[in-house]
Amino acid sequence: MSTPESGKPVYNVKNPFIAKVKKAYDLSGAGAPKNTRHYEIDLEGGELEYTPGDSLAVQPTNDPVLVDDTLKALGFTGDEIVKHPKTTLEVPIRQALIEATLITEIDNKLIKAIIEKTGGNTALAGLLEPEKKEELKKYLWGRFVIDLLLENPTAKFEPQEFMLTQKKLNIRLYSISSSQKAHPKEVHLTIATVKYTSHGRERSGVASTFLAERITVGETLIPVFVNHGKGFRLPEPQEETPVIMIGPGTGIAPFRAFLEERKATAARGKAWLFFGEVNEATCFFYKDEFEAYVADGTLAKLTTAWSRDQAEKIYVQHKLLENSAEIYAWLEQGAIVYVCGDASRMAVDVDKALHSIIEKEGGKTPEEAVAYMAAFKDAKRYRRDVY
Numbered sequence: 270m271s272t273p274e275s276g277k278p279v280y281n282v283k284n285p286f287i288a289k290v291k292k293a294y295d296l297s298g299a300g301a302p303k304n305t306r307h308y309e310i311d312l313e314g315g316e317l318e319y320t321p322g323d324s325l326a327v328q329p330t331n332d333p334v335l336v337d338d339t340l341k342a343l344g345f346t347g348d349e350i351v352k353h354p355k356t357t358l359e360v361p362i363r364q365a366l367i368e369a370t371l372i373t374e375i376d377n378k379l380i381k382a383i384i385e386k387t388g389g390n391t392a393l394a395g396l397l398e399p400e401k402k403e404e405l406k407k408y409l410w411g412r413f414v415i416d417l418l419l420e421n422p423t424a425k426f427e428p429q430e431f432m433l434t435q436k437k438l439n440i441r442l443y444s445i446s447s448s449q450k451a452h453p454k455e456v457h458l459t460i461a462t463v464k465y466t467s468h469g470r471e472r473s474g475v476a477s478t479f480l481a482e483r484i485t486v487g488e489t490l491i492p493v494f495v496n497h498g499k500g501f502r503l504p505e506p507q508e509e510t511p512v513i514m515i516g517p518g519t520g521i522a523p524f525r526a527f528l529e530e531r532k533a534t535a536a537r538g539k540a541w542l543f544f545g546e547v548n549e550a551t552c553f554f555y556k557d558e559f560e561a562y563v564a565d566g567t568l569a570k571l572t573t574a575w576s577r578d579q580a581e582k583i584y585v586q587h588k589l590l591e592n593s594a595e596i597y598a599w600l601e602q603g604a605i606v607y608v609c610g611d612a613s614r615m616a617v618d619v620d621k622a623l624h625s626i627i628e629k630e631g632g633k634t635p636e637e638a639v640a641y642m643a644a645f646k647d648a649k650r651y652r653r654d655v656y
């Protein structure tokens with residue numbers, strides 16, 4: 270598939286670029302409470318193009334150990350032939366489960382089938398009623414398909430019948446953490462490996478653990494394509510617009526790309542990066558690069574917030590508030606504020622901090638601060654990529 274104008278291939282979910290990781294290493298050090306890793310994906314042999322602010326879609330496969338445990342719970346050998354949910358080719362069920370089903374999430378079709386097969390003699394009974402939505406969500410939190418199978422051993426499935434109760438294993442998105450001007454034949458990612466324990470079983474995120482533990486650098490073939498970001502873009506390099514980048518945790522990813530791009534294009538406006546993680550000693554991702562940007566002027570300011578290096582929590586929004594007069598001055602100079610990372614807590618708190626800064630430094634009422642922020646959003650000067 271290619272575009273008529275450029276003749277270049279168009280990569281998408283149906284026609285992904287098949288890539289290999291050429292380099293991968295830990296960004297978090299020994300003793301860090303979680304593992305965050307840097308990946309460099311080789312684009313040699315393809316014409317995959319991206320812009321800082323884009324994300325990369327990665328198609329993972331499931332953990333074969335979890336697949337084998339799930340097959341055991343089903344009473345299958347793994348050789349039973351079923352339709353591959355994505356290609357509809359006939360394949361052994363083990364292959365179909367590894368490649369194409371979301372066995373780490375539960376579809377209502379599976380719940381319905383278990384209720385029917387157990388004659389309602391199950392903890393799931395009644396949970397599909399509309400008024401039980403929250404109860405169902407709570408029940409399913411931290412449970413995989415295997416949990417429901419083990420909890421309901423009398424519910425027996427035929428192989429194809431089971432396949433029809435499964436969701437499809439889809440792509441995961443990752444903010445691109447490189448600039449193609451600095452790495453023409455590579456795309457970099459910054460990924461936290463998702464691990465937790467629930468209901469007495471150790472669990473792993475599908476894609477983050479696929480990349481961290483199940484690929485072989487230089488060998489494993491990984492389907493990828495670029496998801497072009499709409500609003501998350503830098504100003505033109507010749508513009509004087511200041512940029513404020515707020516990216517704790519893996520939210521740092523697009524800002525590493527922004528800074529590489531700004532250095533490569535000798536961008537004129539001043540830039541301020543806020544980064545936060547748990548400990549300075551174990552989690553100062555890309556420390557040397559960011560300090561070099563301060564030294565060469567690519568970054569006017571670098572401000573860090575280490576949440577667990579002292580008794581009280583210090584987060585990026587606390588650092589924004591500490592610097593409120595200067596932040597407000599930058600806003601008044603037309604700065605664009607970018608926020609990336611956790612949507613549910615961090616982005617909400619950063620938003621509150623910005624309102625407080627506008628009230629305090631601009632001498633505004635809460636209502637006027639809301640109006641200031643609304644105008645700021647309308648002018649596309651508040652750009653968020655949160656997940």
Ligand SMILES: Cc1cc2nc3c(=O)[nH]c(=O)nc-3n(C[C@H](O)[C@H](O)[C@H](O)COP(=O)(O)OP(=O)(O)OC[C@H]3O[C@@H](n4cnc5c(N)ncnc54)[C@H](O)[C@@H]3O)c2cc1C
Pocket residue numbers: 324373410411441442443444445459460461462463465466467473474475476477478519520522654655656
């Ligand atoms: C635009 C965009 C950009 C992104 N960029 C990045 C990035 O740069 N870096 C990055 O690391 N991630 C990024 N993400 C998140 C990423 O897409 C994946 O969601 C993430 O890696 C988890 O995927 P996974 O397949 O490893 O985990 P999954 O298999 O999807 O598992 C994650 C799920 O596990 C469950 N879960 C997690 N913790 C617990 C717990 N303690 N108890 C019970 N259940 C739990 C939750 O339901 C959670 O949704 C981005 C997301 C979006 C939408």
Ligand SMILES: NC(=O)c1ccc[n+]([C@@H]2O[C@H](COP(=O)([O-])OP(=O)(O)OC[C@H]3O[C@@H](n4cnc5c(N)ncnc54)[C@H](OP(=O)(O)O)[C@@H]3O)[C@@H](O)[C@H]2O)c1
Pocket residue numbers: 303461463517518519520545546547575576577582584585586610611612613614615616618619656
């Ligand atoms: N959808 C998914 O499946 C998925 C998967 C992975 C990540 N995520 C999201 O992406 C986020 C990023 O994960 P991450 O591992 O990169 O880092 P993170 O969990 O966001 O942690 C990064 C830093 O932010 C701090 N923090 C916690 N609460 C905060 C708040 N309210 N305001 C500001 N900072 C806060 C953390 O401190 P403390 O930890 O010390 O409190 C830590 O120092 C996760 O929180 C999660 O919401 C989603």
